[in-house]
Amino acid sequence: MLTPKDTSRPTPRGKNPGRNREHNRRVVLDLMRRHGRTGRLEIARLCQLTPQSVTNILDELIGEGLIRAAGRRSAAGRGQPPLDYEINPDGAFTIGMELAVTRMTAVVVDLAGQIRRQSSVDVADMSPGAALPRIETLVRELSTDQQGRLMGIGVVMPGPFEIEGFSSVGPTTLPGWAGLDAAAELTARLGAPVVVENDANAVAIGETLLGDHLHLSQFGVIYFGTGIGLGVISSGALMRGAYGNAGEIGHVVAAPGGRPCPCGQNGCLERYASTHALRESLLAAGRSGDLAELDTAHPDADPVLSAWLDEAAAHLGPVISILENVLDPQTIVLAGGLAPDWLDAIISRLRLGTSVSRRSDRTLPRVMRGQSGVFAAAIGAAALPMHDAITPRLELSEVSPPRTEPTEPPR
Ligand SMILES: [Zn+2]
Structure with missing residues (x-):
């Protein structure tokens, strides 16, 4: 899943002698993850570190098994060609878990971003x-x-x-988890550091670290879990908000005076553009409400599914235009536990209005499908501890200014 030679994102600079050793390690690891096989002098040049600093870091990372020698390039000129290095996929792994209302999904991801194992179990009772x-x-x-x-x-x-009068409302949140320090509880039980995040944020991190979107640094991910959420990556980092709830778009009113929502409002986006809404449509049509029965259906072959796709797209389109004007993203990614065909069907049904994203020099579509598939949330979860360990903390260092694309007025 690695994209070699990603040069579109600015490479964070290292800090030379006597300064932040941990930061420099992250800078080198991040570079090697994004560029693939690289030599010592190239790393020094791109990270703006001295060759000696890079040698020390490489020795340390090799000692820890996180990178390995990758052979020499073919000889050009006299002398022995320099040695290349690469991430060692077997050096470390992370586990990602998605807790949904009735299902627990887990994946093991290695240091190179490859999925090693995956498992999914139905769980009737998701209380702690x-x-x-x-x-x-x-x-x-x-x-x-x-x-x-x-x-x-x-x-x-x-x-x-932890939103007063808002948390644990409705069928798309997990009962009993409010007020529990899930990260501390799980860290104590599992004997390894645990990071807890909401699903949309995790999927956004997963797309930056593991997906084919490694070259993106400014984008939003709309995630279809049980409800619907948004994760925003800004300058390569997750925008979390003051309380970790940035991107909670499920309860944005998309249809004023529309369907009542357990949050107390009417017409929330989640009441239309979510798998919960699809289940409701199936039940209303006298069917089981089990999405599994739709798995093999072509989106347009099933009238209930097709009607839900129309409705979801109709309510999502205006929200996406607002997000474009607020975020000015490279693209908006749709991801989540929907079949790829369904996500494509929603994208093809979207009627996007005028926004700052409507430009003739676009290289990417305004809205595109995510790369991490139906296991997106679990993969995103696995990316969280890796992101913590590898990605340079930009706020702690001097970085090159992010590249900006020229913005033209909307047409
Ligand atoms: Zn609501």
Whole structure:
């Protein structure tokens, strides 16, 4: 899943002698992850570190098994050609888990971003008392036979978190988790660092770290979980907001006076553009409400599915135009536990209005499908501890200014 030679994102600069050693490690690891096989002098040049600093860091990373020598390039001229280095996929791994209302999905991802194992189980009771022991069992099962060090565990669950009169409302949040420090509880049980994040944010991180979107640094991910959420990546980093709830678009009113929502409002986006709304449509049509029965259906072959896709796209289009004007993104990505055909069907049905994103020099579509597939949230969860360990913390360092594309007035 790595995209070699990504040069569109600014490479964070290292800091030379006597300064932030940890930062320099991250800068080198991040560069090697994005560029693939690289030589010592090239790393020094791109990271603006001295060759000696790079040698020290490479020695340290090789000692920890995180990178490895990758042979020499073919000889050109006299002398021995320099040695190349690359990320060692077996050096470390992370586990990502998605806790949804009735299902627990987990993946093991190696240091190179490849999925090593995946597992999905139906869980009738997702309250902490019932779910925590099952999480523990699943993590043990998945960790066996893995090489390298467990870097950490990412857990995603639907947001919003800790909003008075808002949290734990409705069928798209998990009961009993409000007020519980899930990260601390899980870290104590699992004996490895645990990061907890809402699903849309995790999927956005996953797309930057593991997907084919490594070259994107300014984008939004609209995630279809049980509800609907937005993760925003700005200058390569997640925009979390003051309380971790940035991007909670499910309860944005998309249809004033529309369907009542458990949050107390009418016409929330989630009441139309979510799999929960699709289930409701199926039940209203006298069907089981089980999305599995739709898995093989062509979107237009099933009238209920087709009608839901129309409705979801109709309510999503104006919200996307607002997001474009607010964020000025490179693109908006649709991702989540919907079949790729369904996501494509929503995209083809969108009627996007005029916004700052309507430009003739676009190289990417305004809206595109995510790369991480139906396991997007679990993969995103696995990306969280890796992101924490690898990605340079830009706010702690001097960085090259992000490249900006010229903005033209809307046409
Ligand atoms: Zn609502």
